[in-house]
Amino acid sequence: MQSRLAKSLYLGLAALSFGAVASVSTTASAKSKAYVVSNTTMTSDPTTRNVALTGSNAIYTKPGTAAGARVVASKYTAGNLANSKNSAYYFRAYRIVKTNRGSIYYKVVSMSGQYRGYIYGGKTANEYAGGVQAANTMTDAKLPATTTATFANPGTKNVTWAAPKYAQYKSTKMVKSTVPYAKDTLKITKAATKTREGWLYYYVEDAQNPNVNGWIYADALKIADANTIDAKDGITLNFVDKATGSAISSKVVAMPKGTTNSVTNYQAIQLANANIPAGYTYSLMGSSSTVAKGGSIVVYLIKNPTKLMNMTAKVYNADAPADAQTVLTSAWNSTANQDALKKDDFFSPTEGAIVKGTDIDAHLAKANLKEFVVKTVPTADNLGSVAYQFKLETPVDTVASSKTTTSIFYSATKGTVKASVNNGAFVPDAK
Structure with a gap:
């Protein structure tokens, strides 16, 4: 009996000791995590808080060293976003967090709204470092020789904006359609290119209807000829x-x-x-x-002699899976698609001819290459196919030349195609 009692006491003490060790271990682990000592809203001019990722740090749901922080965009993804040619992946910083270790974290959101979270920003508040750097989403350009213009193709596609789309966070359209202002005379007062894409935009002012004033894609304007001679x-x-x-x-x-x-x-x-x-x-x-x-x-x-334009298809969005470019290239270079391009005389312009981006858009649509789905491998349940949906981004003007290659950009979305789901139409993966 004494032997059993001693054994029970020994086991009880051992269990108690283990619990104490476990408790100490957990507490130490918690103490090793950083914690927030200040969290403030940034109040400076929002346009001065546009940033680009550097690719050196990931984005988290909380400051990266804080307990419970989860990854929003990995360091690998951040690297892709940093090298993107898409303005949608610039970011706006709007909160500053400081931890007990003296580290600064910025809460940021991508211009597209797709990514939001905290990223390491160095040791000094309001001085971007670490995972972010200051960004100029637009680069000043020269005004055209003539600054009087009208809308080239009045409609809903190319309208005026408070700032070019994704050049500022939540930029809005000034008007939904330019049809009511088709005969208005516009004055071009500013010019700038989107830094990443290189697309030219003009700021126009409409004396008859000031509500139209805003930024517009340069090709959407018809500029008066200053050299018109009787x-x-x-x-x-x-x-x-x-x-x-x-x-x-x-x-x-x-x-x-x-x-x-x-x-x-x-x-x-x-x-x-x-x-x-x-x-x-x-x-x-x-x-x-x-x-x-x-x-x-x-x-x-x-x-001049005609020749099929040198064109290559490229994935536009940096968040697309790594194999999206391979799938797009294979589809673009397929015999069926290349034959469709060769049959359209538009894609065999004379050397040196100016090829309008709007025309490229229209003729790719004619060839069923404005939006298309490519099936790849069977799904895990063998009920359909893993697939990609490719949507054409707005093409830019180019000059037909046998010495240059024109890039045709597509946004890529991964998903599935199953006969039993959505009537066999493409279904994007859940994010």
Whole structure:
């Protein structure tokens, strides 16, 4: 009996000792975690709080060294966002947190609203370091020679914004449609490019309707020609395709300096070569005689050779899974898709021709390449396929050249396609 009692006392003491050790261990672990000593809202001008990630630190639900902090964007993802060419992955800092260790954390949110959390920002408040750095989302550009314009294609697609989309957090549209203002005269007062994409934007002011004032994509404007000359005050050049005899275009040009009543054949040739339409090369003049002021002359041109545009498809969004680019490249280079591009004469422009981004958009839609889904491997349950949905981002203007490659950007979304779900349509993965 005494032996049993002693054994019970020994086991009880052992259990008690173990519990005490465990308790001490847990407390020590908790004490090793940092804790917040101050948490304040940033009150400086919001536009001065735009930041870019550096890729050196992850984003967490709490300051990274605090107990219970969970990863919002890993260091690997942060690296991709830092190198992104998409303004959606700039961030806005709006709170400063200081821990008992003297570390500064910023609470940030991506311009798209997709990522939100805390990231290490160095040791000094309001001096970005560590995982973030100050960012200029827009870069000043030169104003055009002519600052008077109208809306090129009035509608709902390209409207004015308080700031270009994603250049500032929660930027808003000034108007939903430019149709009611189709005949308004606009004055361009500022010019800037989106730093990451390089897209040009103008700030326009509408004297008739000031509510329209805002930033707009440059190609959405029709800028007045400051060099418009009355036909009676210059020479009209009538450009004609030498091979077909078809009219190409006409342009009135000013009289050369030092001339008043007429231009020589040599001067007319110089004027013609200085004003040749894109995609053509000078051949000869329709006449060798002098041209009187207010007169016209035919200029024969040769159409430059055509060639299929060098284009490559690229994934635009930095948060896309690593294999998205491989899937997109394979789909883009497929025989079916390349044949569709080759059959459309639009994609075989003359060398040196200007190719409008809006036209690229329209013709890719015609080829079913504006938005498409690519199935990859079977799903884990073998009831469908893992798939990607690719959506075309707004193309920019380019110049047709055999020496350059035009990048066509797509946003990529991973998901599945199952006959039994959503009528067999693409379903994005839950985030």
